[in-house]
Amino acid sequence: MRITCPLCGTRDRREFTWQGDALAIHRPARDAGPEAWDNYIHLRENPAGKTRDLWYHDPCGTWAVAERDTVTHAVHSTTLVTEVPR
Amino acid sequence: MVKLIARTPLDGLTPVTIGTVTVTEVTLDPMTMIAPFKNQLAKVDALLKAGDGVGFPAPNRMESSDGVRILWAGQGRALLIGADAPAGLRGLAALTDQADASACAQISGAGAVDALARLVPVDLRLSHFPVGQTARTFVNHMAASVTRTAPDAFEVMVMRSMGQTLIHELTEAMTNIAARNA
The missing domain is CATH 3.30.1360.120 (Probable tRNA modification gtpase trme; domain 1)
Structure with missing residues:
Protein backbone atom coordinates (compact mmCIF):
# COMPACT_ATOMS: atom_id res chain seq x y z
CA MET A 1 0.00 0.00 0.00
CA ARG A 2 1.28 3.47 -0.86
CA ILE A 3 0.06 6.69 0.69
CA THR A 4 0.61 10.21 -0.61
CA CYS A 5 1.99 12.58 2.00
CA PRO A 6 0.56 16.00 1.06
CA LEU A 7 4.09 17.46 1.39
CA CYS A 8 6.52 14.66 0.50
CA GLY A 9 4.59 12.88 -2.25
CA THR A 10 3.80 9.19 -2.62
CA ARG A 11 5.63 7.06 -0.10
CA ASP A 12 5.65 3.51 1.14
CA ARG A 13 3.13 2.63 3.84
CA ARG A 14 5.97 1.71 6.24
CA GLU A 15 6.74 5.45 6.60
CA PHE A 16 3.25 6.08 8.05
CA THR A 17 1.48 5.36 11.31
CA TRP A 18 -2.30 4.96 11.48
CA GLN A 19 -3.82 7.36 14.01
CA GLY A 20 -7.48 6.40 14.07
CA ASP A 21 -10.70 7.71 12.54
CA ALA A 22 -10.60 11.23 11.07
CA LEU A 23 -13.64 11.97 13.26
CA ALA A 24 -11.08 12.80 15.95
CA ILE A 25 -10.39 16.24 14.42
CA HIS A 26 -14.10 17.21 14.49
CA ARG A 27 -14.40 17.81 18.22
CA PRO A 28 -17.87 18.82 19.41
CA ALA A 29 -18.38 22.16 21.14
CA ARG A 30 -17.77 22.31 24.89
CA ASP A 31 -21.54 22.54 25.59
CA ALA A 32 -22.66 20.08 22.90
CA GLY A 33 -24.17 17.74 25.47
CA PRO A 34 -23.39 14.22 26.68
CA GLU A 35 -24.74 12.43 23.63
CA ALA A 36 -22.50 14.26 21.14
CA TRP A 37 -19.48 13.74 23.40
CA ASP A 38 -20.35 10.06 23.89
CA ASN A 39 -20.46 9.66 20.09
CA TYR A 40 -17.21 11.55 19.63
CA ILE A 41 -15.27 9.59 22.19
CA HIS A 42 -16.67 6.08 21.91
CA LEU A 43 -18.62 5.43 18.72
CA ARG A 44 -16.84 4.53 15.48
CA GLU A 45 -18.10 3.21 12.18
CA ASN A 46 -16.56 0.01 10.89
CA PRO A 47 -17.23 0.31 7.18
CA ALA A 48 -16.46 -2.20 4.47
CA GLY A 49 -15.61 0.38 1.82
CA LYS A 50 -14.81 4.05 1.92
CA THR A 51 -13.36 5.36 5.15
CA ARG A 52 -11.55 8.49 6.34
CA ASP A 53 -8.72 8.16 8.79
CA LEU A 54 -5.71 9.99 10.13
CA TRP A 55 -2.20 9.02 9.14
CA TYR A 56 1.03 10.39 10.54
CA HIS A 57 4.03 10.57 8.24
CA ASP A 58 6.76 9.64 10.72
CA PRO A 59 9.90 11.06 9.10
CA CYS A 60 8.45 14.49 8.23
CA GLY A 61 5.92 14.86 11.06
CA THR A 62 2.88 15.61 8.90
CA TRP A 63 -0.68 14.66 9.87
CA ALA A 64 -2.97 13.86 6.96
CA VAL A 65 -6.54 12.70 6.44
CA ALA A 66 -6.63 9.83 3.98
CA GLU A 67 -9.76 8.74 2.16
CA ARG A 68 -9.31 5.10 1.40
CA ASP A 69 -11.16 1.89 0.78
CA THR A 70 -10.94 -0.91 3.34
CA VAL A 71 -12.06 -3.47 0.74
CA THR A 72 -9.71 -2.66 -2.16
CA HIS A 73 -6.93 -0.92 -0.14
CA ALA A 74 -7.03 1.93 -2.67
CA VAL A 75 -6.05 5.33 -1.27
CA HIS A 76 -8.26 7.91 -3.00
CA SER A 77 -6.91 11.17 -1.57
CA THR A 78 -4.94 12.69 1.26
CA THR A 79 -5.33 16.17 2.76
CA LEU A 80 -3.25 18.06 5.29
CA VAL A 81 -5.10 18.08 8.62
CA THR A 82 -4.54 21.85 8.79
CA GLU A 83 -6.44 22.27 5.49
CA VAL A 84 -9.49 20.20 6.42
CA PRO A 85 -12.50 22.50 7.01
CA ARG A 86 -13.58 22.32 10.63
CA MET B 1 39.67 22.11 34.92
CA LEU B 28 27.36 20.61 10.30
CA ASP B 29 28.35 23.60 12.36
CA PRO B 30 26.57 25.88 12.92
CA MET B 31 23.17 24.32 12.28
CA THR B 32 19.92 25.88 13.46
CA MET B 33 16.38 24.55 13.23
CA ILE B 34 14.02 27.33 12.15
CA ALA B 35 10.29 26.83 12.73
CA PRO B 36 8.33 29.98 11.80
CA PHE B 37 5.46 30.89 14.11
CA LYS B 38 1.91 31.05 12.75
CA ASN B 39 1.52 33.52 9.84
CA GLN B 40 5.19 34.61 10.02
CA LEU B 41 6.52 32.54 7.12
CA ALA B 42 6.74 35.45 4.64
CA LYS B 43 8.65 37.66 7.10
CA VAL B 44 11.01 34.81 8.03
CA ASP B 45 11.63 34.09 4.35
CA ALA B 46 12.46 37.75 3.61
CA LEU B 47 14.81 38.06 6.61
CA LEU B 48 16.64 34.86 5.68
CA LYS B 49 17.07 36.05 2.08
CA ALA B 50 18.43 39.40 3.24
CA GLY B 51 20.71 37.92 5.91
CA ASP B 52 22.01 34.65 4.50
CA GLY B 53 21.04 34.71 0.83
CA VAL B 54 18.77 31.67 1.07
CA GLY B 55 15.00 31.75 1.52
CA PHE B 56 12.79 29.36 3.49
CA PRO B 57 12.82 26.21 1.34
CA ALA B 58 9.81 24.61 -0.32
CA PRO B 59 8.99 21.07 0.83
CA ASN B 60 11.63 18.53 -0.27
CA ARG B 61 14.10 21.20 -1.41
CA MET B 62 17.50 22.43 -0.36
CA GLU B 63 18.67 25.95 -1.20
CA SER B 64 22.30 26.96 -1.11
CA SER B 65 24.24 30.14 -1.65
CA ASP B 66 27.90 30.84 -0.96
CA GLY B 67 28.52 28.04 1.56
CA VAL B 68 25.21 28.57 3.36
CA ARG B 69 22.53 25.93 2.97
CA ILE B 70 18.97 25.61 4.11
CA LEU B 71 17.26 22.26 4.12
CA TRP B 72 13.54 21.51 4.39
CA ALA B 73 13.13 19.42 7.55
CA GLY B 74 9.43 18.60 7.81
CA GLN B 75 6.20 20.58 7.98
CA GLY B 76 7.03 24.18 8.95
CA ARG B 77 10.68 23.44 9.78
CA ALA B 78 14.00 24.08 8.05
CA LEU B 79 17.65 23.55 8.96
CA LEU B 80 20.02 26.45 8.33
CA ILE B 81 23.58 25.16 7.93
CA GLY B 82 26.83 27.10 7.71
CA ALA B 83 25.60 30.44 9.04
CA ASP B 84 23.91 31.78 12.14
CA ALA B 85 20.24 32.70 11.93
CA PRO B 86 19.69 36.44 11.33
CA ALA B 87 19.12 38.21 14.66
CA GLY B 88 15.77 39.57 13.49
CA LEU B 89 14.26 36.07 13.46
CA ARG B 90 13.91 36.02 17.24
CA GLY B 91 10.20 36.38 18.00
CA LEU B 92 9.16 35.32 14.48
CA ALA B 93 10.34 31.73 14.60
CA ALA B 94 11.45 29.07 17.06
CA LEU B 95 15.23 28.75 16.75
CA THR B 96 17.02 25.66 18.09
CA ASP B 97 20.74 24.98 17.94
CA GLN B 98 21.15 21.55 16.31
CA ALA B 99 24.90 21.59 15.58
Missing part, protein backbone atom coordinates in the same frame (compact mmCIF):
# COMPACT_ATOMS: atom_id res chain seq x y z
CA VAL B 2 39.53 18.90 32.89
CA LYS B 3 40.30 19.43 29.24
CA LEU B 4 37.70 17.65 27.12
CA ILE B 5 38.42 16.66 23.56
CA ALA B 6 35.54 17.37 21.20
CA ARG B 7 34.73 14.44 18.92
CA THR B 8 32.68 14.64 15.78
CA PRO B 9 29.71 12.21 15.60
CA LEU B 10 31.37 9.88 13.08
CA ASP B 11 34.90 10.18 14.46
CA GLY B 12 36.79 6.91 13.89
CA LEU B 13 34.03 5.46 11.70
CA THR B 14 34.78 7.34 8.47
CA PRO B 15 36.14 7.51 5.82
CA VAL B 16 35.10 4.18 4.31
CA THR B 17 35.73 3.20 0.70
CA ILE B 18 34.37 -0.01 -0.78
CA GLY B 19 34.64 -0.49 -4.53
CA THR B 20 33.84 2.82 -6.17
CA VAL B 21 31.75 4.21 -3.31
CA THR B 22 33.11 6.37 -0.50
CA VAL B 23 31.53 7.50 2.76
CA THR B 24 32.95 10.57 4.50
CA GLU B 25 31.74 12.63 7.41
CA VAL B 26 30.16 16.04 6.91
CA THR B 27 30.35 18.36 9.91
CA ASP B 100 25.66 18.61 17.83
CA ALA B 101 22.37 16.79 17.30
CA SER B 102 22.98 15.02 14.01
CA ALA B 103 25.45 12.71 12.38
CA CYS B 104 25.84 13.42 8.69
CA ALA B 105 27.61 11.24 6.13
CA GLN B 106 28.27 11.92 2.48
CA ILE B 107 28.06 8.86 0.23
CA SER B 108 29.55 9.45 -3.18
CA GLY B 109 31.04 7.81 -6.24
CA ALA B 110 29.76 5.68 -9.09
CA GLY B 111 27.20 3.27 -7.62
CA ALA B 112 26.42 5.39 -4.55
CA VAL B 113 22.82 5.63 -5.73
CA ASP B 114 22.59 1.84 -6.01
CA ALA B 115 23.91 1.32 -2.48
CA LEU B 116 21.51 3.90 -1.06
CA ALA B 117 18.59 2.49 -3.05
CA ARG B 118 18.95 -0.72 -1.02
CA LEU B 119 18.20 1.19 2.17
CA VAL B 120 15.93 4.11 1.28
CA PRO B 121 12.30 3.52 0.18
CA VAL B 122 12.30 6.53 -2.18
CA ASP B 123 12.92 6.66 -5.93
CA LEU B 124 16.47 8.06 -6.04
CA ARG B 125 16.95 8.09 -9.81
CA LEU B 126 18.30 11.41 -11.05
CA SER B 127 15.13 12.08 -13.07
CA HIS B 128 12.99 11.78 -9.91
CA PHE B 129 15.44 13.00 -7.32
CA PRO B 130 17.55 15.80 -8.86
CA VAL B 131 20.42 17.71 -7.25
CA GLY B 132 19.04 19.89 -4.45
CA GLN B 133 16.19 17.49 -3.69
CA THR B 134 15.86 16.36 -0.07
CA ALA B 135 13.61 13.76 1.53
CA ARG B 136 12.65 12.96 5.09
CA THR B 137 12.51 9.21 4.93
CA PHE B 138 14.10 6.08 6.35
CA VAL B 139 17.50 4.45 6.02
CA ASN B 140 16.43 0.89 6.69
CA HIS B 141 14.49 1.31 9.99
CA MET B 142 16.01 4.65 10.96
CA ALA B 143 14.47 8.06 10.35
CA ALA B 144 16.84 10.12 8.20
CA SER B 145 17.17 13.10 5.92
CA VAL B 146 18.55 12.25 2.48
CA THR B 147 19.74 15.02 0.17
CA ARG B 148 21.29 14.86 -3.28
CA THR B 149 24.26 17.25 -3.47
CA ALA B 150 25.64 16.12 -6.86
CA PRO B 151 24.57 13.59 -9.52
CA ASP B 152 26.59 10.88 -7.73
CA ALA B 153 26.68 12.22 -4.15
CA PHE B 154 24.17 12.22 -1.29
CA GLU B 155 24.19 13.47 2.26
CA VAL B 156 22.44 11.30 4.82
CA MET B 157 21.65 12.82 8.20
CA VAL B 158 20.45 10.85 11.22
CA MET B 159 20.28 11.44 14.96
CA ARG B 160 23.77 11.58 16.44
CA SER B 161 23.17 8.49 18.57
CA MET B 162 22.44 6.52 15.37
CA GLY B 163 25.72 7.43 13.63
CA GLN B 164 27.34 4.03 14.12
CA THR B 165 24.22 2.26 12.84
CA LEU B 166 24.19 4.52 9.79
CA ILE B 167 27.79 3.68 8.87
CA HIS B 168 27.08 -0.02 9.47
CA GLU B 169 24.03 0.03 7.17
CA LEU B 170 25.84 1.97 4.45
CA THR B 171 28.93 -0.27 4.63
CA GLU B 172 26.80 -3.40 4.31
CA ALA B 173 24.94 -2.05 1.27
CA MET B 174 28.21 -0.90 -0.34
CA THR B 175 29.79 -4.33 0.24
CA ASN B 176 26.82 -6.05 -1.39
CA ILE B 177 26.90 -3.73 -4.40
CA ALA B 178 30.68 -4.16 -4.78
CA ALA B 179 30.32 -7.97 -4.63
CA ARG B 180 27.61 -7.88 -7.26
CA ASN B 181 29.77 -5.72 -9.57
CA ALA B 182 32.92 -7.83 -9.04
Whole structure:
Protein backbone atom coordinates (compact mmCIF):
# COMPACT_ATOMS: atom_id res chain seq x y z
CA MET A 1 0.00 0.00 0.00
CA ARG A 2 1.28 3.47 -0.86
CA ILE A 3 0.06 6.69 0.69
CA THR A 4 0.61 10.21 -0.61
CA CYS A 5 1.99 12.58 2.00
CA PRO A 6 0.56 16.00 1.06
CA LEU A 7 4.09 17.46 1.39
CA CYS A 8 6.52 14.66 0.50
CA GLY A 9 4.59 12.88 -2.25
CA THR A 10 3.80 9.19 -2.62
CA ARG A 11 5.63 7.06 -0.10
CA ASP A 12 5.65 3.51 1.14
CA ARG A 13 3.13 2.63 3.84
CA ARG A 14 5.97 1.71 6.24
CA GLU A 15 6.74 5.45 6.60
CA PHE A 16 3.25 6.08 8.05
CA THR A 17 1.48 5.36 11.31
CA TRP A 18 -2.30 4.96 11.48
CA GLN A 19 -3.82 7.36 14.01
CA GLY A 20 -7.48 6.40 14.07
CA ASP A 21 -10.70 7.71 12.54
CA ALA A 22 -10.60 11.23 11.07
CA LEU A 23 -13.64 11.97 13.26
CA ALA A 24 -11.08 12.80 15.95
CA ILE A 25 -10.39 16.24 14.42
CA HIS A 26 -14.10 17.21 14.49
CA ARG A 27 -14.40 17.81 18.22
CA PRO A 28 -17.87 18.82 19.41
CA ALA A 29 -18.38 22.16 21.14
CA ARG A 30 -17.77 22.31 24.89
CA ASP A 31 -21.54 22.54 25.59
CA ALA A 32 -22.66 20.08 22.90
CA GLY A 33 -24.17 17.74 25.47
CA PRO A 34 -23.39 14.22 26.68
CA GLU A 35 -24.74 12.43 23.63
CA ALA A 36 -22.50 14.26 21.14
CA TRP A 37 -19.48 13.74 23.40
CA ASP A 38 -20.35 10.06 23.89
CA ASN A 39 -20.46 9.66 20.09
CA TYR A 40 -17.21 11.55 19.63
CA ILE A 41 -15.27 9.59 22.19
CA HIS A 42 -16.67 6.08 21.91
CA LEU A 43 -18.62 5.43 18.72
CA ARG A 44 -16.84 4.53 15.48
CA GLU A 45 -18.10 3.21 12.18
CA ASN A 46 -16.56 0.01 10.89
CA PRO A 47 -17.23 0.31 7.18
CA ALA A 48 -16.46 -2.20 4.47
CA GLY A 49 -15.61 0.38 1.82
CA LYS A 50 -14.81 4.05 1.92
CA THR A 51 -13.36 5.36 5.15
CA ARG A 52 -11.55 8.49 6.34
CA ASP A 53 -8.72 8.16 8.79
CA LEU A 54 -5.71 9.99 10.13
CA TRP A 55 -2.20 9.02 9.14
CA TYR A 56 1.03 10.39 10.54
CA HIS A 57 4.03 10.57 8.24
CA ASP A 58 6.76 9.64 10.72
CA PRO A 59 9.90 11.06 9.10
CA CYS A 60 8.45 14.49 8.23
CA GLY A 61 5.92 14.86 11.06
CA THR A 62 2.88 15.61 8.90
CA TRP A 63 -0.68 14.66 9.87
CA ALA A 64 -2.97 13.86 6.96
CA VAL A 65 -6.54 12.70 6.44
CA ALA A 66 -6.63 9.83 3.98
CA GLU A 67 -9.76 8.74 2.16
CA ARG A 68 -9.31 5.10 1.40
CA ASP A 69 -11.16 1.89 0.78
CA THR A 70 -10.94 -0.91 3.34
CA VAL A 71 -12.06 -3.47 0.74
CA THR A 72 -9.71 -2.66 -2.16
CA HIS A 73 -6.93 -0.92 -0.14
CA ALA A 74 -7.03 1.93 -2.67
CA VAL A 75 -6.05 5.33 -1.27
CA HIS A 76 -8.26 7.91 -3.00
CA SER A 77 -6.91 11.17 -1.57
CA THR A 78 -4.94 12.69 1.26
CA THR A 79 -5.33 16.17 2.76
CA LEU A 80 -3.25 18.06 5.29
CA VAL A 81 -5.10 18.08 8.62
CA THR A 82 -4.54 21.85 8.79
CA GLU A 83 -6.44 22.27 5.49
CA VAL A 84 -9.49 20.20 6.42
CA PRO A 85 -12.50 22.50 7.01
CA ARG A 86 -13.58 22.32 10.63
CA MET B 1 39.67 22.11 34.92
CA VAL B 2 39.53 18.90 32.89
CA LYS B 3 40.30 19.43 29.24
CA LEU B 4 37.70 17.65 27.12
CA ILE B 5 38.42 16.66 23.56
CA ALA B 6 35.54 17.37 21.20
CA ARG B 7 34.73 14.44 18.92
CA THR B 8 32.68 14.64 15.78
CA PRO B 9 29.71 12.21 15.60
CA LEU B 10 31.37 9.88 13.08
CA ASP B 11 34.90 10.18 14.46
CA GLY B 12 36.79 6.91 13.89
CA LEU B 13 34.03 5.46 11.70
CA THR B 14 34.78 7.34 8.47
CA PRO B 15 36.14 7.51 5.82
CA VAL B 16 35.10 4.18 4.31
CA THR B 17 35.73 3.20 0.70
CA ILE B 18 34.37 -0.01 -0.78
CA GLY B 19 34.64 -0.49 -4.53
CA THR B 20 33.84 2.82 -6.17
CA VAL B 21 31.75 4.21 -3.31
CA THR B 22 33.11 6.37 -0.50
CA VAL B 23 31.53 7.50 2.76
CA THR B 24 32.95 10.57 4.50
CA GLU B 25 31.74 12.63 7.41
CA VAL B 26 30.16 16.04 6.91
CA THR B 27 30.35 18.36 9.91
CA LEU B 28 27.36 20.61 10.30
CA ASP B 29 28.35 23.60 12.36
CA PRO B 30 26.57 25.88 12.92
CA MET B 31 23.17 24.32 12.28
CA THR B 32 19.92 25.88 13.46
CA MET B 33 16.38 24.55 13.23
CA ILE B 34 14.02 27.33 12.15
CA ALA B 35 10.29 26.83 12.73
CA PRO B 36 8.33 29.98 11.80
CA PHE B 37 5.46 30.89 14.11
CA LYS B 38 1.91 31.05 12.75
CA ASN B 39 1.52 33.52 9.84
CA GLN B 40 5.19 34.61 10.02
CA LEU B 41 6.52 32.54 7.12
CA ALA B 42 6.74 35.45 4.64
CA LYS B 43 8.65 37.66 7.10
CA VAL B 44 11.01 34.81 8.03
CA ASP B 45 11.63 34.09 4.35
CA ALA B 46 12.46 37.75 3.61
CA LEU B 47 14.81 38.06 6.61
CA LEU B 48 16.64 34.86 5.68
CA LYS B 49 17.07 36.05 2.08
CA ALA B 50 18.43 39.40 3.24
CA GLY B 51 20.71 37.92 5.91
CA ASP B 52 22.01 34.65 4.50
CA GLY B 53 21.04 34.71 0.83
CA VAL B 54 18.77 31.67 1.07
CA GLY B 55 15.00 31.75 1.52
CA PHE B 56 12.79 29.36 3.49
CA PRO B 57 12.82 26.21 1.34
CA ALA B 58 9.81 24.61 -0.32
CA PRO B 59 8.99 21.07 0.83
CA ASN B 60 11.63 18.53 -0.27
CA ARG B 61 14.10 21.20 -1.41
CA MET B 62 17.50 22.43 -0.36
CA GLU B 63 18.67 25.95 -1.20
CA SER B 64 22.30 26.96 -1.11
CA SER B 65 24.24 30.14 -1.65
CA ASP B 66 27.90 30.84 -0.96
CA GLY B 67 28.52 28.04 1.56
CA VAL B 68 25.21 28.57 3.36
CA ARG B 69 22.53 25.93 2.97
CA ILE B 70 18.97 25.61 4.11
CA LEU B 71 17.26 22.26 4.12
CA TRP B 72 13.54 21.51 4.39
CA ALA B 73 13.13 19.42 7.55
CA GLY B 74 9.43 18.60 7.81
CA GLN B 75 6.20 20.58 7.98
CA GLY B 76 7.03 24.18 8.95
CA ARG B 77 10.68 23.44 9.78
CA ALA B 78 14.00 24.08 8.05
CA LEU B 79 17.65 23.55 8.96
CA LEU B 80 20.02 26.45 8.33
CA ILE B 81 23.58 25.16 7.93
CA GLY B 82 26.83 27.10 7.71
CA ALA B 83 25.60 30.44 9.04
CA ASP B 84 23.91 31.78 12.14
CA ALA B 85 20.24 32.70 11.93
CA PRO B 86 19.69 36.44 11.33
CA ALA B 87 19.12 38.21 14.66
CA GLY B 88 15.77 39.57 13.49
CA LEU B 89 14.26 36.07 13.46
CA ARG B 90 13.91 36.02 17.24
CA GLY B 91 10.20 36.38 18.00
CA LEU B 92 9.16 35.32 14.48
CA ALA B 93 10.34 31.73 14.60
CA ALA B 94 11.45 29.07 17.06
CA LEU B 95 15.23 28.75 16.75
CA THR B 96 17.02 25.66 18.09
CA ASP B 97 20.74 24.98 17.94
CA GLN B 98 21.15 21.55 16.31
CA ALA B 99 24.90 21.59 15.58
CA ASP B 100 25.66 18.61 17.83
CA ALA B 101 22.37 16.79 17.30
CA SER B 102 22.98 15.02 14.01
CA ALA B 103 25.45 12.71 12.38
CA CYS B 104 25.84 13.42 8.69
CA ALA B 105 27.61 11.24 6.13
CA GLN B 106 28.27 11.92 2.48
CA ILE B 107 28.06 8.86 0.23
CA SER B 108 29.55 9.45 -3.18
CA GLY B 109 31.04 7.81 -6.24
CA ALA B 110 29.76 5.68 -9.09
CA GLY B 111 27.20 3.27 -7.62
CA ALA B 112 26.42 5.39 -4.55
CA VAL B 113 22.82 5.63 -5.73
CA ASP B 114 22.59 1.84 -6.01
CA ALA B 115 23.91 1.32 -2.48
CA LEU B 116 21.51 3.90 -1.06
CA ALA B 117 18.59 2.49 -3.05
CA ARG B 118 18.95 -0.72 -1.02
CA LEU B 119 18.20 1.19 2.17
CA VAL B 120 15.93 4.11 1.28
CA PRO B 121 12.30 3.52 0.18
CA VAL B 122 12.30 6.53 -2.18
CA ASP B 123 12.92 6.66 -5.93
CA LEU B 124 16.47 8.06 -6.04
CA ARG B 125 16.95 8.09 -9.81
CA LEU B 126 18.30 11.41 -11.05
CA SER B 127 15.13 12.08 -13.07
CA HIS B 128 12.99 11.78 -9.91
CA PHE B 129 15.44 13.00 -7.32
CA PRO B 130 17.55 15.80 -8.86
CA VAL B 131 20.42 17.71 -7.25
CA GLY B 132 19.04 19.89 -4.45
CA GLN B 133 16.19 17.49 -3.69
CA THR B 134 15.86 16.36 -0.07
CA ALA B 135 13.61 13.76 1.53
CA ARG B 136 12.65 12.96 5.09
CA THR B 137 12.51 9.21 4.93
CA PHE B 138 14.10 6.08 6.35
CA VAL B 139 17.50 4.45 6.02
CA ASN B 140 16.43 0.89 6.69
CA HIS B 141 14.49 1.31 9.99
CA MET B 142 16.01 4.65 10.96
CA ALA B 143 14.47 8.06 10.35
CA ALA B 144 16.84 10.12 8.20
CA SER B 145 17.17 13.10 5.92
CA VAL B 146 18.55 12.25 2.48
CA THR B 147 19.74 15.02 0.17
CA ARG B 148 21.29 14.86 -3.28
CA THR B 149 24.26 17.25 -3.47
CA ALA B 150 25.64 16.12 -6.86
CA PRO B 151 24.57 13.59 -9.52
CA ASP B 152 26.59 10.88 -7.73
CA ALA B 153 26.68 12.22 -4.15
CA PHE B 154 24.17 12.22 -1.29
CA GLU B 155 24.19 13.47 2.26
CA VAL B 156 22.44 11.30 4.82
CA MET B 157 21.65 12.82 8.20
CA VAL B 158 20.45 10.85 11.22
CA MET B 159 20.28 11.44 14.96
CA ARG B 160 23.77 11.58 16.44
CA SER B 161 23.17 8.49 18.57
CA MET B 162 22.44 6.52 15.37
CA GLY B 163 25.72 7.43 13.63
CA GLN B 164 27.34 4.03 14.12
CA THR B 165 24.22 2.26 12.84
CA LEU B 166 24.19 4.52 9.79
CA ILE B 167 27.79 3.68 8.87
CA HIS B 168 27.08 -0.02 9.47
CA GLU B 169 24.03 0.03 7.17
CA LEU B 170 25.84 1.97 4.45
CA THR B 171 28.93 -0.27 4.63
CA GLU B 172 26.80 -3.40 4.31
CA ALA B 173 24.94 -2.05 1.27
CA MET B 174 28.21 -0.90 -0.34
CA THR B 175 29.79 -4.33 0.24
CA ASN B 176 26.82 -6.05 -1.39
CA ILE B 177 26.90 -3.73 -4.40
CA ALA B 178 30.68 -4.16 -4.78
CA ALA B 179 30.32 -7.97 -4.63
CA ARG B 180 27.61 -7.88 -7.26
CA ASN B 181 29.77 -5.72 -9.57
CA ALA B 182 32.92 -7.83 -9.04
